Each structure stands twice: as C-alpha cells, then as structure tokens.
Amino acid sequence: MGLQVRFTDELRSLAGAKWEAVINHRFTDALAAGTIDRDVLARYLVQDHRFLDSFVVLLSSMVAAAPSLAARIPGCQFLALITGRENTYFERSFAALGVDDAARESAPDTAPTVAFKALMRDAAKATYSEMLAVLVAAEWSYQSWGERVLPAAVQEPFTSREWVDLHSGEYFGSVVEYLRGLLDEAAATMTPAERAAVEVRFLAAVDIELAFFDAAYEDS
C-alpha cells in the first residue's frame, strides 16, 4: 500500500466538519465526566436501544455477505458482544436511571432514530460495501469519541463508564480496524457507481449520528 491513502480515510475526509462534530459532541464530554443530565442520558439510551435490532440485522447480513470465513469470524464475535454485554448494559442502565418499561415503550422514536432504522434496514438489503459503509461510520465514529474521552472518563457511575469502555480500548479498536479493512479491501474492485453509493451511505450515517446526539437534548 505504501503511501496510498486508505479508502476509509477518504470517506472520513469527505464527512469533514460533520465527522468532527460527531466525535467532539458535548454529549460525550458530559458522559465521560459523569456530569451528564440523567434525563438526557435516559432519552439517548432509550433511543439508542431502539435500533439495536436493526444494527444486528445489518451486521449479520454483512457477515453472511462477506467473502470468506476469516472475514466472517470477527463479525460473529462482535454480534455476540452487542447482543450480550452491550445489551445487558442497557437493561442495567434503564434500571439505574429509573426508566421503566412503560416509559421506554411510550417514548416515540425521534426523527434520527427513524432515519437510522431505515438506513440500516435498507443498507442490509443493498451491497456488501454499502453494508460496511454504515457499519464503519457508526463504529469508527464511536471509537473516535470513545478514545478521545477515555483519559478523562470517571469510574462512576457505571452508566457513564461502561458506555465509554464499550467504545474504546484494544478489543473495540480491533473491531473498527476489521470493519475498515473489509471496506478498504472491497474498495479495490468498486466501480465508480458503487463507490458513489458507498459515499452516500457513509455520509448519511454521519449526519444521523450528529442529529442523534443533538436529539438527546431535545425534550420529547
């Protein structure tokens, strides 16, 4: 590869200021500091958990579409994490924040949640590269803020700490590198039209990530 720029670096450059706005959002600073308003965090988690199912559909679809067993294995392990440890984080956090089932169920989907579900479900039926574009945008942006705030992250409450830990560190870094690697590899044989479709998916995901953080500060 030498001095060649990675395709996924080009995608990030395309997102420009939007990418920076996502990874430097005040939500993540307040989360890491443990000073985040409980209602803001509760609103965020209720909505985030809403598209976990669509995320699993997208990731499992990518695993099925990947070109080899080696390319599938890390995806399978990550599927187990997000439906295991990450899912229990949500359950424990809702209990700690006093969000009961009725409150969770009665909150309407916010506009970014509706958009995320649609993007993930739609990408899951599109090409392998488009699936990866959405996965890379979501996980890489989260890792980027996770690593950024990690040095300042407090130990308690666990609602803050575990959400930072789930999105930083060696294991999560390996997941992001894995997803980026698959997309970089796929880029080598993309037609211009396929590449354009991938860019559209990536930029759409970054836009929604930003709107999603913003929405946590809007009373529903």
Place this chain on the structure above:
Amino acid sequence: MGLQVRFTDELRSLAGAKWEAVINHRFTDALAAGTIDRDVLARYLVQDHRFLDSFVVLLSSMVAAAPSLAARIPGCQFLALITGRENTYFERSFAALGVDDAARESAPDTAPTVAFKALMRDAAKATYSEMLAVLVAAEWSYQSWGERVLPAAVQEPFTSREWVDLHSGEYFGSVVEYLRGLLDEAAATMTPAERAAVEVRFLAAVDIELAFFDAAYEDS
C-alpha cells in the same frame, strides 16, 4: 398447544429410519468410546470443517431474517461459539491427528460435503423457514447422538470428548430448543407450499448427514 404435535416432531417422524440411522451411527459410538480409527476421524474432521463457512452463512442469514431481536440473540451467541471454541477444536484436533495444512487442502471435497455446502448456501437464499429447516436438522440430529453417547463417553482423547461435549449438555440443548421453537412458530403461518419446501430441505439435510458419516469410512 396442549396435545398438539410440534411441527419439528412431525419433521423428525417424516425422516423415520434415516433419522435413526444418523443418530445411531457407528461413527458416534466409536467416537465416544475413544476407539475411533484416527484416519476415519481425520477424514471426518477435514470434511466437516469444509462446510463451517457455509454453515456460518446460513446461520447469519437466519439471524438477519428472524422476526425480532429476541429471536436473533441466541443465534448471535451461537455464531460466536462455532467461530470460536468450535473452530479452535478443529485446529487442535488437526494438530493432534497429524493432519497438516497440505493434507487438509489437498483432500478433495467428498460428495456429501459438496451436497452440504450447496444445501446450506442455497437455503441461505431461500425463505426463513427453509433456513431453519436445515439448521434444525443439522443441530438436532447432532444433539440427539451427542446425548445418546454422552453416558458412555470417555474423557480422553480430547478429540473424542470435546466433539461429544460440543453436541450435548444444557447449552447445546438450549440452542436446539431455540431453533426448533423458531421453526415451530413459523409453521403456524406456513402455506402448504411453504411447508412442503421446508420438508424437502429437512429431509435433504438428514440424508446428507447419514452419507456424511458413511463417507468417513471410505478411503479417498
């Protein structure tokens, strides 16, 4: 449900003597007793590992097609097991049996392996119920022989013991019950044509399981 017969029990009844032949095969008795011929076991494992990739494609496709997050979660956890602990069993067994990479790669696919790969890849593109039909046939038949031979299973060598342990016990029982439950549930709304397609997939899988055990005793 009351006295109603489970759809998956009906499928097993349809397979009749073939099902019994699979779960009572001499291969599994010799495996559990630790008396299995090393060449037979090596041939079996080389071929079995050949379709692990197709199995992962089928299982991840089923996870993506399932109707809810709750229906996806155990599938995600099982994907992690078969690409983790089960995959390392193969690697360690090839080393213990003296099967090097060259020997693994030069062995041609047997006819049942070709048939299994085709069935799994094809079912992965078919309906959700057809995906489940193949998964249920494969996992339920393995659990049935695993539980049958477990009381007689020796502790060593690990090549015998771990293969029995991977296909018996509480966890694997929960996987089989999960897959059967999804298919029983899907059966409630199947048209006669869909039901016929599911039966064809199930019976094809049972046929291949039997041929697969037999093939381990044929010199290639």
